[in-house]
Every structure is written in structure tokens, then in C-alpha cells.
Amino acid sequence: MKQWLTRLFGGAATAAPAQTTPSHSIPGPAFHPGAAPAPDAAAAGDSAPAFDSAAAPHVDLAFYRWLTDPVRGDADARAEAGILAELARLARDPAAAGALVPRVPAVVPQLLKSLRDDSVSSGELARQIARDAVLVAEVIREANSPYFRSGRPITTIDGAVMVLGENGLRILLARVAFRPVINMQGGRAADRIVRLVAPRLWLHADACALAASLLAPELGADPFEAYLTGLVLNVGLLVAFRLIEQLGHPVVPQSDAFCATLLEGARDLSAGIAAHWELPPFAAAAIVRAGRPASSLTARPLAEALGRADLLAKLRLLLDAGIFGAGDAPLPALLAGPAGRHFERLGVQQG
Structure with a gap:
């Protein structure tokens, strides 16, 4: 992890940024004017x-x-x-x-390492993603989500990689990695x-x-x-x-x-x-x-x-x-x- x-x-820590000046039975809060x-x-x-x-x-x-x-x-x-x-x-x-x-899925660190390597092509990224069927489905689904608003249906990994871009892929991989961590998928029955x-x-x-x-x-x-x-x-x-x-x-x-x-x-x-x-x-x-x-x-x-x-x-x-x-x-x-x-x-x- x-x-x-x-x-x-993206490696070593960077300096801190510069300072800048449905359950209806739950009672609603007693708000005060802001x-x-x-x-x-x-x-x-x-x-x-x-x-x-x-x-x-x-x-x-x-x-x-x-x-x-x-x-x-x-x-x-x-x-x-x-x-x-x-x-x-x-x-x-x-x-x-x-x-x-x-822990996060093992495939994710490998992909993130490739994302930082300028010599790795989008085609190679697509091939790495294709090794994991769950990740394939997630990438295509995300590429078609309102967040990216591609305007046309995406049906292939290559097309999804092109739509998402490097930052989009980083966001997607973080989301895919942390969903089982926070959603506790595969948690114990107890x-x-x-x-x-x-x-x-x-x-x-x-x-x-x-x-x-x-x-x-x-x-x-x-x-x-x-x-x-x-x-x-x-x-x-x-x-x-x-x-x-x-x-x-x-x-x-x-x-x-x-x-x-x-x-x-x-x-x-x-x-x-x-x-x-x-x-x-x-x-x-x-x-x-x-x-x-x-x-x-x-x-x-x-x-x-x-x-x-x-x-x-x-x-x-x-x-x-x-x-x-x-x-x-x-x-x-x-x-x-x-x-x-x-x-x-x-x-x-x-x-």
C-alpha cells in the first residue's frame, strides 16, 4: 500500500501549497441561517x-x-x-x-507505474488493462459515464484510454483501487x-x-x-x-x-x-x-x-x-x- x-x-512528496487568504425516520437537523x-x-x-x-x-x-x-x-x-x-x-x-x-488490487500499482513512463504507449496501457476482466469493465463503464461526457458510446479499451487520458486513468485507478478498501468487498461475514x-x-x-x-x-x-x-x-x-x-x-x-x-x-x-x-x-x-x-x-x-x-x-x-x-x-x-x-x-x- x-x-x-x-x-x-508521482514519487516524493512535494512542498505544501502556498497559503491562501434513504431513511426518513432520521430527524432533520435544526439549521440556523448561515x-x-x-x-x-x-x-x-x-x-x-x-x-x-x-x-x-x-x-x-x-x-x-x-x-x-x-x-x-x-x-x-x-x-x-x-x-x-x-x-x-x-x-x-x-x-x-x-x-x-x-489492500488494493495488485494490478493497479503496475498500471500506475506505466502511466508515469512516457515511453509507454496508450496501446500498451490498453493491453495491461485487458489482463484484468474486472478492470476492463470498470474502464469502459467509466469512459461512458457523465463525468467524462465523451459524447459517443465507448465499447473498446483503446477507445476508453483515449477518452480518459492520463489524469482520467489515474482518477479511475484510484477509484477502482479504493472501492474495495472502503466498500469492504469480500469482508468477513462476522x-x-x-x-x-x-x-x-x-x-x-x-x-x-x-x-x-x-x-x-x-x-x-x-x-x-x-x-x-x-x-x-x-x-x-x-x-x-x-x-x-x-x-x-x-x-x-x-x-x-x-x-x-x-x-x-x-x-x-x-x-x-x-x-x-x-x-x-x-x-x-x-x-x-x-x-x-x-x-x-x-x-x-x-x-x-x-x-x-x-x-x-x-x-x-x-x-x-x-x-x-x-x-x-x-x-x-x-x-x-x-x-x-x-x-x-x-x-x-x-x-
């Missing part, structure tokens, strides 16, 4: 939604309860404290945390909580990665770095849910305090796992900073893109699940301008 991620990002955009968000462009310190916790709580709805339940304070203590211990041991998620929650977590990872790649150019971040970091932004949640089951709890606790602490701890876990997998240092730093109020961090493009993408992805899923309505505050303000177009793209992608 470590070597694969290093190759995926505050004015923070200065750094306003400077970044009209497309980026402003983080609302009042609204964000409600969005997170609603998302957590939608995510865990198939396995939600009550637990006493002692059980909750035990889970959170183990989560904190895992955060100090990223290797142990990383061991709780699957992992009931993970099996029920992971598909929803993958929907969020997929939407968050796409939103991050769309927001990145407007904020001065690299689209592919934003895409890949968006995929792993919440991998710590997957580890947290697996931990809950390993501790013998059949359901996921739902108290507000537990939800908030688990989400924060899972984000720290994600950053630790990213560092353990040897993503460039700025990736782990961006994961930690994503979604934090601008006043509490030194704003950086990747962190800004990730935080806003995380919010857009959560809102998209909650709207599609019928938990939020299109007119609920602060949706209209958050989705004004280009952000609304990105939000619509997420709907097309999920469809």
Missing part, C-alpha cells in the same frame, strides 16, 4: 460554500445517523467511553489501524456493522472525491491530489466501525456527544493512516484541517477543498435520502453560484 500510494502521487463567508473563503471564489459553525455540526450529526441507520442502537456511558478510549489508542498506532482495511455501513460510506467517499477534484482548481489545489485525498478522508470511520464490532458491540451508539467525539477521532485516524500509507505529508495535514473553522488553521488550498467537498457530499447524500429538503436553510446559500453546479454533478455521479 505504501509504495503504491507513493507511485500514485453566517457570512470567512475572509479566506470569500477570497477563494464564489463557488466555495462558507463553513457555518452553527450548521456544520448539525450536518455531521445528520450524516452520522443516516450512515449508521442500519446498525444504530443505544449504549451506556461506560460502553461509549470504552469505544472512544480504544479509538484514541488506535490513533496512536496507525499501523494497527491500517491493518483493519483491505463484520455485520461494517458490511451494512460500508456501502453508504463509499457513496460519501466517491462523492467527496469528485467534489474535491472539482473545487481544487478554484482554490489553487491539484485536482488529482484532492480526488485521492478525498477518497481517504473518512477511512478512519471504517476503522472505527470495525473496532466497535471487534469490541463486541452489536450496534453503533447514537448519543450526540459520542457521535461528535467519534467523528473527530476518526478524522485523526484517517490522517494517521494516510501518513502510514506514505501519502505526501500535506495530505495528512489537509485531512486534519479539513472543515475546521478558518480562524483555527492556516488556510491551505487542499484543506479548503476537502472541507468543502466533505460538506457538499454529505448534503448531497442527505438530500437524496429525503432527510433534507432543497429549500432547507442553509442549502440555498451554500449552493449559490458554481457550488450549485458541483452539487448537481454529484447527483449525476450518484445516479
Whole structure:
């Protein structure tokens, strides 16, 4: 995993970017009107939604309860404290945390190495892809998806490679690689909580990665770095849910305090796992900073893109699940301008 991620990002870590100024039973959050955009968000462009310190916790709580709805339940304070203590211990041991998620397919590192080699032709890439029937189907399907908008049906690997291009192939390979990691395909039968929650977590990872790649150019971040970091932004949640089951709890606790602490701890876990997998240092730093109020961090493009993408992805899923309505505050303000177009793209992608 470590070597694969290093190759995926194109070798050694680069310097950090320059600083810049459906479950209808889940109750909807009590939204408050959004505050004015923070200065750094306003400077970044009209497309980026402003983080609302009042609204964000409600969005997170609603998302957590939608995510865990198939396995939600009550637990006493002692059980909750035990889970959170183990989560904190895992955060100090990223290797142990990383061991709780699957590895990426072996064919992917080989293809990524070829993508970095200028002497490898598109025909050779097509032949490498053709060795894996699952990858063939994924590449052709992706080439025909609304994301690439080719305008004509693609039926061959050669045609798909031409449509996707190098960056498109990198995005596709990252998506193909991380889907079984986050969606826990082939997971153990005993992992009931993970099996029920992971598909929803993958929907969020997929939407968050796409939103991050769309927001990145407007904020001065690299689209592919934003895409890949968006995929792993919440991998710590997957580890947290697996931990809950390993501790013998059949359901996921739902108290507000537990939800908030688990989400924060899972984000720290994600950053630790990213560092353990040897993503460039700025990736782990961006994961930690994503979604934090601008006043509490030194704003950086990747962190800004990730935080806003995380919010857009959560809102998209909650709207599609019928938990939020299109007119609920602060949706209209958050989705004004280009952000609304990105939000619509997420709907097309999920469809």
C-alpha cells in the first residue's frame, strides 16, 4: 500500500501549497441561517460554500445517523467511553489501524507505474488493462459515464484510454483501487456493522472525491491530489466501525456527544493512516484541517477543498435520502453560484 500510494502521487512528496487568504425516520437537523463567508473563503471564489459553525455540526450529526441507520442502537456511558478510549489508542498506532482495511488490487500499482513512463504507449496501457476482466469493465463503464461526457458510446479499451487520458486513468485507478478498501468487498461475514455501513460510506467517499477534484482548481489545489485525498478522508470511520464490532458491540451508539467525539477521532485516524500509507505529508495535514473553522488553521488550498467537498457530499447524500429538503436553510446559500453546479454533478455521479 505504501509504495503504491507513493507511485500514485508521482514519487516524493512535494512542498505544501502556498497559503491562501434513504431513511426518513432520521430527524432533520435544526439549521440556523448561515453566517457570512470567512475572509479566506470569500477570497477563494464564489463557488466555495462558507463553513457555518452553527450548521456544520448539525450536518455531521445528520450524516452520522443516516450512515449508521442500519446498525444504530443505544449504549451506556461506560460502553461509549470504552469505544472512544480504544479509538484514541488506535490513533496512536496507525499501523494497527491500517491493518483493519483491505489492500488494493495488485494490478493497479503496475498500471500506475506505466502511466508515469512516457515511453509507454496508450496501446500498451490498453493491453495491461485487458489482463484484468474486472478492470476492463470498470474502464469502459467509466469512459461512458457523465463525468467524462465523451459524447459517443465507448465499447473498446483503446477507445476508453483515449477518452480518459492520463489524469482520467489515474482518477479511475484510484477509484477502482479504493472501492474495495472502503466498500469492504469480500469482508468477513462476522463484520455485520461494517458490511451494512460500508456501502453508504463509499457513496460519501466517491462523492467527496469528485467534489474535491472539482473545487481544487478554484482554490489553487491539484485536482488529482484532492480526488485521492478525498477518497481517504473518512477511512478512519471504517476503522472505527470495525473496532466497535471487534469490541463486541452489536450496534453503533447514537448519543450526540459520542457521535461528535467519534467523528473527530476518526478524522485523526484517517490522517494517521494516510501518513502510514506514505501519502505526501500535506495530505495528512489537509485531512486534519479539513472543515475546521478558518480562524483555527492556516488556510491551505487542499484543506479548503476537502472541507468543502466533505460538506457538499454529505448534503448531497442527505438530500437524496429525503432527510433534507432543497429549500432547507442553509442549502440555498451554500449552493449559490458554481457550488450549485458541483452539487448537481454529484447527483449525476450518484445516479
